[in-house]
Amino acid sequence: xxxxxxxxxxxxxxxxGEAVGVxxxxxxxxxxxxxxxxxxxxxxxxxxxxxTPAEFQSVAGSMTIEFVLAKQDPxxxxxxxxxxxxxxxxxxxxxxxxxxxxxxYWPAEDYLNIWVTNLSSTLLGYAQFPVSDLAGLEDADDNRxxxxxxxxxxxxxxxxxxxxxxxxxxxxxxxTTHEVGHxxxxxxxxxxxxxxxGGDGDYVSDTxxxxxxxxxCLTHPQTTCGVHKMFQNYMDYTDDACMNMFTQExxxxxxxxxxxxxxxxxxx
Ligand code: ARG
Ligand code: ZN
Ligand code: CA
Numbered sequence: 001x002x003x004x005x006x007x008x009x010x011x012x013x014x015x016x017g018e019a020v021g022v023x024x025x026x027x028x029x030x031x032x033x034x035x036x037x038x039x040x041x042x043x044x045x046x047x048x049x050x051x052t053p054a055e056f057q058s059v060a061g062s063m064t065i066e067f068v069l070a071k072q073d074p075x076x077x078x079x080x081x082x083x084x085x086x087x088x089x090x091x092x093x094x095x096x097x098x099x100x101x102x103x104x105y106w107p108a109e110d111y112l113n114i115w116v117t118n119l120s121s122t123l124l125g126y127a128q129f130p131v132s133d134l135a136g137l138e139d140a141d142d143n144r145x146x147x148x149x150x151x152x153x154x155x156x157x158x159x160x161x162x163x164x165x166x167x168x169x170x171x172x173x174x175x176t177t178h179e180v181g182h183x184x185x186x187x188x189x190x191x192x193x194x195x196x197x198g199g200d201g202d203y204v205s206d207t208x209x210x211x212x213x214x215x216x217c218l219t220h221p222q223t224t225c226g227v228h229k230m231f232q233n234y235m236d237y238t239d240d241a242c243m244n245m246f247t248q249e250x251x252x253x254x255x256x257x258x259x260x261x262x263x264x265x266x267x268x
Contacts, residue, residue: 063246091118123152178234184254
């Protein structure tokens with residue numbers, strides 16, 4: 001359908017006890033900058049949409065969706081959609097996923113939960129796939145208490161404080177665009193095929209067959225599997241500055257997931 005999707009968002013900042021705006025306790029401005037990146041990227045209002053190569057412009061997809069920081073908390077009280085809690089650990093990995101999310105959580109039927117924290121090593125973020133009948137989502141976790149995305153505080157938002165090497169390549173907020181793509185049912189563009197061409201790929205018909213992930217910033221065109229790689233896609237692994245598109249079929253897949261999901265897609 002053409003209906004606009006509204007996604008109420010809660011950002012849980014699981015910090016290490018710093019003052020607001022310092023270290024892991026990222027500022028409200030940084031959070032607002034990330035919401036803008038999501039809205040720009042999913043609606044294809046991103047300033048770098050013109051960097052999409054000419055041959056991919058016709059398949060570039062735009063969604064009619066608005067991510068909105070929640071204005072009501074689960075009790076119906078006024079909120080800015082940001083919850084700040086000092087965590088019980090100084091760093092978190094996927095093996096601490098349940099404990100991280102239990103620190104602060106709002107019902108996944110009503111909100112997109114985004115946890116921002118200090119992830120261990122070089123993990124930038126991760127997501128839980130939605131429960132769906134669509135091919136490629138058989139391994140979805142149906143635990144509502146862990147539904148949402150987790151993002152490292154260094155790569156959340158697009159305000160660059162220039163403090164950390166890793167951040168330089170991932171400072172435009174596209175890690176969250178990528179993880180919300182997973183949350184809405186998208187697989188990696190190369191289908192996690194590990195070097196093989198063909199196969200099921202990403203279950204999306206208008207993304208070119210790709211056998212492995214891309215990284216860094218490449219020059220277009222790059223040919224693998226006999227076609228030009230769409231390394232500009234948000235579901236590849238290139239640097240933030242070099243990704244600028246979803247495809248129309250990726251958008252259709254995300255809309256199908258939302259239409260068949262118990263998750264809220266209107267404002268309360
Ligand atoms: N490694 C992460 C994942 O697989 C995120 C990659 C994000 N890439 C980026 N350019 N920000 O979900
Ligand atoms: Zn991914
Ligand atoms: Ca494909």
